[in-house]
Amino acid sequence: MRQFNYILKRLLHMIPVLFCVTILIFLMIRLIPGSPAEIMLGDKATPEKIAILEEKMGLNEPLIVQYGLFLKQIVTLDFGDSITYARPVLELIQPKIMVTVGLVISTTIFVLLLSFPLGYLAGSKHGTPLDSGIKTGALIVISLPQFWVGTLFLLLFGLKLHWFPVGGWGDTFLEHAHSLILPGLTGALTTSALTIRNLRSNVIDVVNSDYVDFARSKGLTEKRIKNRHIIRNSMISTVTLLSLRIANMLGGSIVIETVFSLPGLGKLLVDSIFARDYAVVQTVVLMLALIVLIVNLITDVAYSMLDPRVRLE
Amino acid sequence: MEPILEVKDLKTYFITKDSTAKAVDGVSFSVMPGETFGLVGESGCGKSATCRSILQLIHKPGRTVGGEVIYKGQNILDMPPAELRKIRGSEIGMIFQEPMTSLNPVLKIKEQIFENLKDKNLTKQQKHDRAIELLKLVGIPTPETRLDEYIHQYSGGMRQRAMIAIALAAEPKVLLADEPTTALDVTIQDQIIKLLGKLKTQLGMSIILITHDLGVVAQMCDYVAVMYAGHIVEKADTNTLLTAPRHPYTYGLIRSIPTGLEGSKKLESIEGMPPDLNNMPEGCPFAPRCKFKGELCTKVRPEMRKLGNGHEVACHYTEKLEGVSGLQSSEKKV
């Protein structure tokens, strides 16, 4: 019940945030120089034609009316047409959302696979060469540019060894998964390194905590102490860190999709900015913000399940 | 009567690359069944390390390097981990100073009680009933609702009671209580001490009480050992120790507690600081601060001397304190 109230509270909290997010996106897109009408007309643009088209697109209306139109677009899921692709934005975006969400999932899986075992290992073997090795490795990985690591992976595992496709997304689910391994790994590196460092220091704190000593004084087995007392408590602040990193992982996907030529939202965004395709830009930005908000909601709920202290506040 | 727990020449050192801190350096004492044994000293004297060494709860770089802890004829320090686990909890339990940090914040109180119930054949209902019984025993009102709560939902005094309940779930024969009242308000301190006293009689267990508070000792302990810089400097039954201390340090400690009877007299305090455990002076560790010190003190470390009636003291010139009184017996109950 308490859990349910918490989720409800978080959902209600999200509504004004979502509202402000749309205002911010709307204003930012209006600030991009150059008239969409002019770009749509291209070579055929004359001042008269631009004026007529602007009138038709509602660009001469007061800002507040334009914003109303934007909201209406969001509610009706009709985001207008892309100039470059001459297709409805929604239709254009739908398959690309899948790619980006797939990339984020692949990245998250790699983050979990890499960071939890290594972070726990380093923390529980605190002060050993293994610990310093993992710690130093994490520090180096944090300092590496993702686009460069991705390029190296592509050269080595794609071009040289032919283990993975060099680019693209494939047609079947297996091909999708196959082509998301290298990008996911690349995207996971920075976040994994940060998580490893965080988890490591949490484990060190928890292992030395009084409640673990108390648990040990009860005569529990080391396995039980680890499973019931150390792991869960060490993970609490790591979950917060992961939720903060989701936005960065999505941002990173813009770069990674470019590196691996994945047809996702990030790649589309960069292409559309160069093409000044505003309808697409504003929709992609909106989608990315929405994904961040939803994932944050999920991690907040996960956090409240791990830590009972949160629910009461 | 045979002692239930005997500590013999226990040595626990904290060894790092460039120093060795002898936190516990040759401590011996024994605890009788049903007795409350007090271990007194200022913070940093090694009393907590002694207590933790008994259950092998010392963290790196600390290590028990010598001595024996005999429980029912067996040396705990030699036991393989599986044997040691059988001693922990069900034979010797422990409660800590700060319940807020000593109880797991993300597990319900009942889960923490359940995991210390040693009879693995209990049904869910039996476990539940036993947990309620335990909370009642330690004086927690409305135990049914309290079982499902977390430690942060308890108040200060209730937290300490909950920790005692959890430790008692395994029905230990000896309870190590590491400064159980230090983190509490004075009024609640008194309640907890009374509770521990009551439980001791009711359950017939022995308690080893670690404290820096001679008032608590006076109220509760049968027998006391005073620790200073990793050594026990004086052992006696509580009455003797408080009224006729024979070690200058014990004497100093007693003279520094306010009794309300000083009138305009100033309270005495012990000048100086305890020695650095990495760098212990030769001779008596208390010598640099001692008002009674003589020639021998800075050269030879005093051995424990038996004065009769179980009174032992580690001082070369204990005669100097003969006839000097600590507290008047009428002042004892502070």
Next chain:
Amino acid sequence: MEQKDNTSVFEQTEASRGEEAHHIKKKKHFWQYSMSLNIGLVIIVIVLIFAFFPQFIAPYEPNTSNPDAIMLAPSAEHLFGTDNYGRDIFSRVVWGTRIDVAMGIFAMIVPLIVGSIIGLIAGYYGGWIDTILMRILDVVMAFPFILMVIVIVAILGSGLMNMFIAIWLVAWRDYARLVRSEVMIAKHSEYVMAAKVLGYSEIRIILGHILPNVVNSAITFAAADIVMCMLTGASMSFLGLGVEPPTPEWGALISTGRPFMTQAWWMCTLPGVAICIAGVGFSLFGDGISDVLRAKSR
């Protein structure tokens, strides 16, 4: 980290908190605190020499093309090989140092100052100022950092200065959040209460009692942030939204080399080595700074 050496451990309860163990009050020189800091500083000094004096280090002119030396593999003559215009890549990397290092440092400084001030004010005064800040933070945190930077660059147009402005406009949020939460803790601490009871002025309390206690975490964050800013800048150039060619910049160098990945692997790989070295240097420096500040605050 966790300087276990030189600790004198008095009692288990204290020793158990490993990192908080008692220290002998011995005066230490700053280089004795942290190995990370020392190695980091050495790397940074080398990188700074490259940044300030590329003309003495680079063997060739960075922008002069040479039709006789197109896409030559790395050799003693051309350490990192040459590109599709016959330019020496090593020389371009050397000349790129100052741009990337400047991106790291200048992109960090303005948000550090502005964000800290905003966080300080909101955290200390609370009330509606704080509520507004928190709502703004809720909204801007919904956007991935680099996404915001990309959109702002799209508004302002590409180029180094516009990229700085874009990062400044976004990066303050992390500092504001961090400093605000630290101030909230410091505000309720006993020393601030004491200062209030003593009737000190607000300015004196903020500057003399709160700021020194929150500045450590802001600086620790900033030291690590240099790397993030540098990598963001390089990523922007890689995407073609930052520094414009033919200016030599590490991210842009990798980007221009990518189409020739199959013929000339060195074009898109070797410039990355420079980013890694500089990045590791600043990361070690950041770690070292946090070690030193932690040791000092004990």
